[in-house]
Amino acid sequence: MLPDTPGSALLNDGTALQLIGLGLYKVEPSDTERVVLDALDVGYRLIDGAAFYGNEREVGDAVRESGLRGELRVTSKAWGDPVMSYDETLREFDATERDLGFSPDVYLIHWPRASRNEYVNVWRALIRLREEGRVRTIGVCSFGETELTRLIDETGVVPALNQVESHPWLPQHGLREFHDAHGILTQAWSPLGRGRLMDDPVLLRIAAEHGVSVPQVVLRWHLQLGGAAVPKSTHRERLAQNIDLEGFALTGEDMAAIAGLETGRRTGTNPADRQ
Ligand SMILES: NC(=O)C1=CN([C@@H]2O[C@H](COP(=O)(O)OP(=O)(O)OC[C@H]3O[C@@H](n4cnc5c(N)ncnc54)[C@H](OP(=O)(O)O)[C@@H]3O)[C@@H](O)[C@H]2O)C=CC1
Numbered sequence: 180m181l182p183d184t185p186g187s188a189l190l191n192d193g194t195a196l197q198l199i200g201l202g203l204y205k206v207e208p209s210d211t212e213r214v215v216l217d218a219l220d221v222g223y224r225l226i227d228g229a230a231f232y233g234n235e236r237e238v239g240d241a242v243r244e245s246g247l248r249g250e251l252r253v254t255s256k257a258w259g260d261p262v263m264s265y266d267e268t269l270r271e272f273d274a275t276e277r278d279l280g281f282s283p284d285v286y287l288i289h290w291p292r293a294s295r296n297e298y299v300n301v302w303r304a305l306i307r308l309r310e311e312g313r314v315r316t317i318g319v320c321s322f323g324e325t326e327l328t329r330l331i332d333e334t335g336v337v338p339a340l341n342q343v344e345s346h347p348w349l350p351q352h353g354l355r356e357f358h359d360a361h362g363i364l365t366q367a368w369s370p371l372g373r374g375r376l377m378d379d380p381v382l383l384r385i386a387a388e389h390g391v392s393v394p395q396v397v398l399r400w401h402l403q404l405g406g407a408a409v410p411k412s413t414h415r416e417r418l419a420q421n422i423d424l425e426g427f428a429l430t431g432e433d434m435a436a437i438a439g440l441e442t443g444r445r446t447g448t449n450p451a452d453r454q
């Protein structure tokens with residue numbers, strides 16, 4: 180994937196990453212190979228996995244079967260529970276490598292678990308993995324400005340991306356500004372609000388006006404905010420729809436109407452509650 184590939188972002192480590200990737204949380208192991216192969220077939224080149232999802236062996240099988248290993252990026256994440264430490268992170272990475280059958284391209288800290296005060300040590304383990312050439316891109320999930328600032332100040336290494344819950348109820352404008360100022364890509368998790376936004380009348384109206392679906396409107400909104408997203412679907416036609424975002428553009432009025440949907444409502448765990 181070249182840096183100027185349409186539909187990709189150039190990260191602060193010089194690599195390109197597809198803006199829309201395939202989310203794999205809650206995809207059953209028995210469905211995973213089919214879903215990944217369908218996603219690759221319709222054009223996905225970024226697979227968002229994690230050891231916690233329990234389907235990394237099947238991700239590895241699908242990637243090998245596809246013959247596309249060199250053309251795609253696979254993300255994994257260090258879970259950090261029950262033990263969160265420098266050494267344990269290296270062990271978690273080894274386990275993921277064994278399960279996938281290859282090294283992930285992108286490795287993230289799954290949760291900051293700030294009360295344990297270990298995330299800077301975990302970040303140092305990710306830096307080591309990158310320095311050893313075992314992973315290309317390192318980043319974090321659900322980090323706030325305080326935690327990001329500590330990583331940067333104490334290690335001098337800026338995460339390439341922060342994967343955070345974001346959708347029209349929770350646009351994360353403040354954090355996005357911080358990311359933009361520091362060259363960090365905002366990659367949304369649960370970008371469709373776990374499917375709970377589908378009946379919103381504003382989104383339905385905008386979708387009808389453009390002749391697209393509500394998920395397409397929401398994903399296009401993520402892109403027009405300058406971010407990326409990893410929507411999950413197990414249905415081939417929805418996978419295809421969720422990556423088909425170039426045929427229309429939201430107007431300033433559409434963006435303003437979607438801004439009006441912000442309530443702060445979360446559909447996943449608040450990072451403050453995941454320790
Ligand atoms: N870093 C972290 O801590 C976290 C990371 N994530 C990542 O983010 C990914 C996405 O988040 P997730 O929580 O799965 O939720 P999403 O916001 O991606 O929503 C997924 C839901 O939307 C439905 N859906 C998807 N596309 C369509 C469509 N075109 N039309 C109708 N329904 C649709 C899916 O149903 P169906 O499958 O039946 O199509 C599913 O019910 C995860 O899979 C994971 O990779 C998620 C949570 C936390």
Ligand SMILES: O=C(O)C(=O)[C@@H](O)[C@H](O)C(=O)CO
Pocket residue numbers: 204229231289446447448449
């Ligand atoms: O947010 C939740 O409540 C979840 O169950 C998920 O976010 C899960 O914890 C996770 O980390 C998925 O990546």
